[in-house]
Amino acid sequence: MNQSWKIFKRYAPWLLLLLCVDGLAAVLLWLADIQAFYSLMAFIILATILLFSVVFVVVCYHEHRKEQAFESFLSNPDELNEKTLLKLSSDAEREMILLLGRVLREKNDSIEQLLTRVLDYEEYVEAWAHETKTPLSLLTMLLDNRREELPENFAFKLDYIRNRMQEFINQMLFYSRLKGSQKDYLFEHINLSTFIKEVLEDYLPLLEEKQFQIMMQVPDIFVYSDKRGLNFLISQIISNSIKYSCTTNIPELSIKAFKTDHSYVLSIGDNGIGVHSCDLPYIFEKGFTGDSGDGRKKATGMGLYLAKEIAKDLNIILNVESEWGKGFTMEIAFPIVDDPHS
Template sequence: MKKAMAALILFLIETLLFYLYEMPLEAWAYSSVFILLIFGGWIILDEVQQRKKYKQLKNIQKEAEVYLETEHFGKPENAVEKEYQNLAEMLGRQWENARQEARCQISEANRYYIRWSHQIKTPIAALRLLLEEEEPDRAAMEGEIYRIEQYVEFALQYQRLEGGHKDLVFAHYSLESIVKKALKKTGVLFCRTKLALELGNLQTDVLTDEKWLVFVLEQVLTNAVKYTRKGKISIYLDPEKEKTLVVEDTGMGIRPEDLPRIFEWGYTGYNGRIKNRATGIGLALCRQTMEMLGHRISAKSEPGKGTCIYLDLAVDPVRDY
């Protein structure tokens, strides 16, 4: 369009000059034809180039797997085209990064559900065997049912964390009340193992989401019971750190080489391989949940003497969660 306007303006200027200087009509005609041929060819060539670029863009759109780079568009003719190409390349990189991230998330979810599917078969099989006995052990059955419920809760919490449906409700809650709710859920485990439970002074309030923190405590208590054959499990506030809850057991402890990795996805460590019941999921979910709440989780352990899990519940009330 701009080229056509330029041709028209030049034609009018040429006509005006010929008229003012009273030049022969034949010379004006030859000059006009020459201008029209030059500009016509220019316009046609430009149209061919634009159609070529249009086809290139359509081909790139059809082949969505193409990683956008400037060479796909050809050499830019001006600064504006160059900036558009830079913008397209930037968007292409963002799209590629998002695609790779989505692939990683899907792959991670697939690995999680494959592991989860294998793990949930164990309590189901154990429950079936118990049902075949003449006098089923009710306590053992309740324990296996609890494990199934826990695995189902894992799946639900994983979906909420990964899907962004975190429905957080932050408020000030009694820590003692939260601990008792977690103990009520895990009570069946304590009944089976006959472990002693020692509660320290928990008279404090914490700013948190009650539902999610109960889930974390439930998993920490389950692990403490799982790896403790005899002795006790103690729950108390760390005297040196304000609002840091400690869950301490007298179990088998964790090897020093495993300790830094116990909160990683899928990591079971030496104890998990011995017990053959570890999923490498529970503590990873705890870490992710605590980070979402603005809290921190850590561990100290000594093989043969037990483990301490620290839940640092101090949180800034104005934190952008």
């Protein structure tokens, strides 16, 4: 209807011109023979309107076909669609359509080449990250089996290096996955209590080194999520709690879970240096590090950004509470999904 109205407004001057011609003919007919005027004038006006209506319907049909052909041409500017559009176009439009088709095909070729390069880069990054995990696994085995033979400070440094490398590799993999064309999430019911304990095991040497007091109150709650994505998200929070722990107090890590009317909530809090209130709205921004101490000057600002992006994909809501010098708390809200274990 809107398209027909646009066409009508475009050709309305022609209808007015025809009516003006009819008016002139009516005046001349009236002057020549008033009896003929009364008998023929209604027929002339009716014939004019009927002629315009027929032409208008034909034009609407032609314009509709032309619009469909143009949309097909834009979505796939191959030679077949181009020829179809050229048949429905005027001579003045054909040269522009030929030029447009050539430009669009060149752009499509460039986009296809770029997509191929991006996919190759994604595959290379993932392959590199997986290859790098092999020496990290060997380092983990060394620390697990030979820790007692290593000096305590040396073992702690190796643990710190291993964790940092693992974090950077995971960040790279998840950034590649988030920005890539394919996302291989596997949703399943996860026992939150067991899962948190498994995540904490990776950070246990660092937590013990900094003498963290861990308070955990997580019942057997089952959430529906992706294990790898959730592991990365929680690991970022625990890692930040370790990095930004306060040296003047005994560091604490509080982990608890509870159920609300609409979701399961996992709360992870610490008594570390916290975040300035002016920085709090921006902590999930890409590359944002804030000015909360020297530790954050060395940060990449990618951890919480990736955590937020993964939370969107996993349908998880993140809420943050923090006060400078009084700690940082992240609440992770999971939607309630029917649990087969309940």
